[in-house]
Protein backbone atom coordinates (compact mmCIF):
# COMPACT_ATOMS: atom_id res chain seq x y z
CA UNK A 678 0.00 0.00 0.00
CA UNK A 679 2.77 2.42 0.97
CA UNK A 680 4.27 2.10 -2.53
CA UNK A 681 1.10 3.67 -3.94
CA UNK A 682 0.87 6.41 -1.29
CA UNK A 683 -1.65 4.75 1.02
CA UNK A 684 -1.32 4.03 4.73
CA UNK A 685 -3.55 2.86 7.59
CA UNK A 686 -5.01 6.36 7.86
CA UNK A 687 -6.05 6.50 4.19
CA UNK A 688 -9.74 6.99 3.51
CA UNK A 689 -12.15 5.87 0.82
CA UNK A 690 -12.07 9.42 -0.54
CA UNK A 691 -8.37 8.96 -1.35
CA UNK A 692 -9.18 6.34 -4.02
CA UNK A 693 -12.17 8.10 -5.57
CA UNK A 694 -11.75 10.71 -8.23
CA UNK A 695 -14.74 12.46 -9.81
CA UNK A 696 -17.03 9.71 -8.48
CA UNK A 697 -14.95 6.87 -9.96
CA UNK A 698 -12.60 4.43 -8.26
CA UNK A 699 -8.98 5.24 -8.92
CA UNK A 700 -7.12 2.07 -7.93
CA UNK A 701 -3.46 1.61 -8.93
CA UNK A 702 -3.42 -0.19 -12.30
CA UNK A 703 -1.01 -2.83 -10.88
CA UNK A 704 -3.81 -4.05 -8.60
CA UNK A 705 -6.11 -5.02 -11.48
CA UNK A 706 -4.79 -8.61 -11.60
CA UNK A 707 -4.17 -8.95 -7.88
CA UNK A 708 -7.47 -7.53 -6.58
CA UNK A 709 -9.88 -7.70 -9.55
CA UNK A 710 -12.89 -7.31 -7.25
CA UNK A 711 -11.86 -3.72 -6.49
CA UNK A 712 -12.30 -2.81 -10.13
CA UNK A 713 -15.82 -4.24 -10.19
CA UNK A 714 -17.12 -2.04 -7.37
CA UNK A 715 -19.92 0.33 -8.45
CA UNK A 716 -18.99 4.00 -8.50
CA UNK A 717 -20.19 6.10 -5.63
CA UNK A 718 -20.66 9.72 -4.65
CA UNK A 719 -19.29 10.77 -1.30
CA UNK A 720 -21.07 13.35 0.84
CA UNK A 721 -19.34 15.97 2.97
CA UNK A 722 -20.76 14.61 6.24
CA UNK A 723 -18.26 13.18 8.78
CA UNK A 724 -17.47 9.43 8.60
CA UNK A 725 -19.47 7.08 10.81
CA UNK A 726 -18.86 3.46 11.77
CA UNK A 727 -22.06 1.56 10.99
CA UNK A 728 -23.18 -2.02 11.48
CA UNK A 729 -25.81 -4.08 9.71
CA UNK A 730 -27.73 -5.72 12.53
CA UNK A 731 -29.52 -9.09 12.54
CA UNK A 732 -32.68 -7.42 11.15
CA UNK A 733 -30.73 -6.10 8.18
CA UNK A 734 -30.88 -2.48 9.38
CA UNK A 735 -27.83 -0.21 9.20
CA UNK A 736 -27.29 1.14 12.71
CA UNK A 737 -24.42 2.84 14.61
CA UNK A 738 -21.81 0.25 15.57
CA UNK A 739 -21.87 -1.04 19.16
CA UNK A 740 -19.95 -4.07 20.41
CA UNK A 741 -23.05 -4.92 22.49
CA UNK A 742 -25.09 -5.35 19.29
CA UNK A 743 -22.39 -7.51 17.72
CA UNK A 744 -22.34 -9.76 20.79
CA UNK A 745 -26.15 -10.03 20.82
CA UNK A 746 -26.09 -10.93 17.11
CA UNK A 747 -23.48 -13.70 17.29
CA UNK A 748 -24.15 -15.23 20.71
CA UNK A 749 -26.18 -18.40 21.19
CA UNK A 750 -29.31 -17.62 23.17
CA UNK A 751 -30.81 -19.92 25.76
CA UNK A 752 -33.83 -19.79 28.03
CA UNK A 753 -33.22 -17.63 31.08
CA UNK A 754 -32.71 -19.85 34.13
CA UNK A 755 -35.20 -19.42 36.94
CA UNK A 756 -32.31 -18.95 39.38
CA UNK A 757 -30.61 -16.17 37.40
CA UNK A 758 -32.11 -13.35 39.49
CA UNK A 759 -30.88 -14.98 42.69
CA UNK A 760 -27.32 -15.29 41.36
CA UNK A 761 -26.96 -12.07 39.39
CA UNK A 762 -28.59 -9.65 41.80
CA UNK A 763 -26.99 -6.19 41.90
CA UNK A 764 -26.56 -6.57 45.66
CA UNK A 765 -24.48 -9.73 45.42
CA UNK A 766 -20.73 -9.80 45.91
CA UNK A 767 -19.33 -10.70 42.46
CA UNK A 768 -16.92 -13.46 43.57
CA UNK A 769 -19.68 -15.05 45.67
CA UNK A 770 -22.16 -14.78 42.79
CA UNK A 771 -19.69 -16.41 40.40
CA UNK A 772 -19.18 -19.33 42.77
CA UNK A 773 -22.97 -19.77 43.13
CA UNK A 774 -23.26 -19.87 39.33
CA UNK A 775 -20.63 -22.63 39.19
CA UNK A 776 -22.42 -24.59 41.92
CA UNK A 777 -25.75 -24.30 40.11
CA UNK A 778 -24.09 -25.55 36.93
CA UNK A 779 -22.32 -28.29 38.97
CA UNK A 780 -19.03 -27.14 37.49
CA UNK A 781 -16.74 -26.91 40.51
CA UNK A 782 -13.86 -29.38 40.43
CA UNK A 783 -15.17 -31.45 43.30
CA UNK A 784 -13.56 -34.81 43.95
CA UNK A 785 -16.32 -36.80 42.26
CA UNK A 786 -15.66 -34.87 39.03
CA UNK A 787 -11.89 -35.23 39.42
CA UNK A 788 -12.32 -38.99 39.87
CA UNK A 789 -14.45 -39.26 36.74
CA UNK A 790 -11.86 -37.32 34.76
CA UNK A 791 -9.04 -39.40 36.28
CA UNK A 792 -10.77 -42.64 35.34
CA UNK A 793 -11.20 -41.49 31.74
CA UNK A 794 -7.60 -40.29 31.40
CA UNK A 795 -5.63 -42.71 33.57
CA UNK A 796 -8.10 -45.55 34.12
CA UNK A 797 -7.59 -45.27 37.87
CA UNK A 798 -10.18 -44.70 40.59
CA UNK A 799 -8.21 -43.65 43.65
CA UNK A 800 -10.20 -43.40 46.83
CA UNK A 801 -10.65 -39.83 47.99
CA UNK A 802 -12.95 -38.35 50.60
CA UNK A 803 -14.33 -35.02 51.72
CA UNK A 804 -11.64 -33.09 53.56
CA UNK A 805 -14.20 -31.32 55.74
CA UNK A 806 -15.76 -34.40 57.35
CA UNK A 807 -13.55 -37.34 56.19
CA UNK A 808 -16.74 -39.39 55.99
CA UNK A 809 -18.07 -39.20 52.45
CA UNK A 810 -17.22 -38.53 48.83
CA UNK A 811 -17.01 -34.84 47.99
CA UNK A 812 -19.78 -33.83 45.57
CA UNK A 813 -21.62 -30.55 45.02
CA UNK A 814 -24.62 -31.77 46.99
CA UNK A 815 -22.42 -33.03 49.79
CA UNK A 816 -20.45 -29.80 50.15
CA UNK A 817 -23.50 -27.50 49.93
CA UNK A 818 -24.54 -28.24 52.66
CA UNK A 819 -25.06 -31.90 53.47
CA UNK A 820 -21.54 -32.51 54.77
CA UNK A 821 -21.61 -32.52 58.59
CA UNK A 822 -19.17 -29.57 58.58
CA UNK A 823 -21.19 -27.55 56.04
CA UNK A 824 -24.46 -28.43 57.70
CA UNK A 825 -23.16 -26.95 60.93
CA UNK A 826 -22.29 -23.73 59.06
CA UNK A 827 -25.71 -23.68 57.41
CA UNK A 828 -27.54 -24.17 60.72
CA UNK A 829 -25.67 -21.22 62.21
CA UNK A 830 -26.27 -18.79 59.36
CA UNK A 831 -29.81 -19.69 58.29
CA UNK A 832 -31.33 -18.55 61.60
CA UNK A 833 -29.93 -15.05 61.04
CA UNK A 834 -32.05 -14.44 57.90
CA UNK A 835 -35.32 -16.20 58.67
CA UNK A 836 -34.46 -19.44 56.86
CA UNK A 837 -34.65 -21.69 59.90
CA UNK A 838 -37.21 -23.93 58.19
CA UNK A 839 -35.04 -24.43 55.11
CA UNK A 840 -33.03 -27.64 55.28
CA UNK A 841 -29.41 -28.11 54.26
CA UNK A 842 -30.04 -29.31 50.67
CA UNK A 843 -28.75 -26.87 48.04
CA UNK A 844 -31.70 -27.48 45.72
CA UNK A 845 -34.18 -26.78 48.53
CA UNK A 846 -32.33 -23.60 49.47
CA UNK A 847 -32.38 -22.40 45.85
CA UNK A 848 -36.06 -23.30 45.55
CA UNK A 849 -36.75 -21.10 48.59
CA UNK A 850 -34.69 -18.22 47.17
CA UNK A 851 -36.05 -18.19 43.59
CA UNK A 852 -39.53 -16.71 44.29
CA UNK A 853 -37.89 -14.12 46.57
CA UNK A 854 -35.01 -13.29 44.21
CA UNK A 855 -36.42 -9.97 42.99
CA UNK A 856 -37.26 -8.70 46.46
CA UNK A 857 -35.30 -5.69 47.71
CA UNK A 858 -36.48 -6.18 51.30
CA UNK A 859 -33.45 -6.16 53.55
CA UNK A 860 -34.06 -9.67 54.88
CA UNK A 861 -34.41 -11.13 51.39
CA UNK A 862 -31.26 -9.40 50.17
CA UNK A 863 -29.48 -10.66 53.29
CA UNK A 864 -30.70 -14.22 52.67
CA UNK A 865 -29.20 -14.22 49.16
CA UNK A 866 -25.97 -12.73 50.45
CA UNK A 867 -25.63 -15.17 53.33
CA UNK A 868 -26.25 -18.29 51.20
CA UNK A 869 -23.63 -17.14 48.70
CA UNK A 870 -21.17 -16.14 51.45
CA UNK A 871 -21.61 -19.45 53.30
CA UNK A 872 -20.97 -21.40 50.08
CA UNK A 873 -17.91 -19.26 49.37
CA UNK A 874 -16.53 -19.78 52.89
CA UNK A 875 -16.98 -23.54 52.63
CA UNK A 876 -15.35 -23.74 49.21
CA UNK A 877 -12.44 -21.60 50.51
CA UNK A 878 -12.02 -23.90 53.52
CA UNK A 879 -12.13 -26.94 51.25
CA UNK A 880 -9.50 -25.41 48.96
CA UNK A 881 -7.25 -24.49 51.88
CA UNK A 882 -7.29 -28.14 52.98
CA UNK A 883 -7.10 -29.55 49.46
CA UNK A 884 -4.24 -27.42 48.13
CA UNK A 885 -2.38 -26.16 51.19
CA UNK A 886 -3.23 -28.69 53.93
CA UNK A 887 -4.54 -25.76 55.98
CA UNK A 888 -7.87 -25.19 57.60
CA UNK A 889 -9.64 -23.24 60.27
CA UNK A 890 -11.18 -26.24 62.02
CA UNK A 891 -14.80 -26.92 62.72
CA UNK A 892 -17.16 -23.94 62.92
CA UNK A 893 -18.53 -23.06 66.34
Ligand SMILES: [Zn+2]
Nearest residue numbers: 803805806820
Ligand atom coordinates in the same frame (compact mmCIF):
# COMPACT_ATOMS: atom_id res chain seq x y z
ZN1 LIG B 1 -17.95 -33.74 54.10
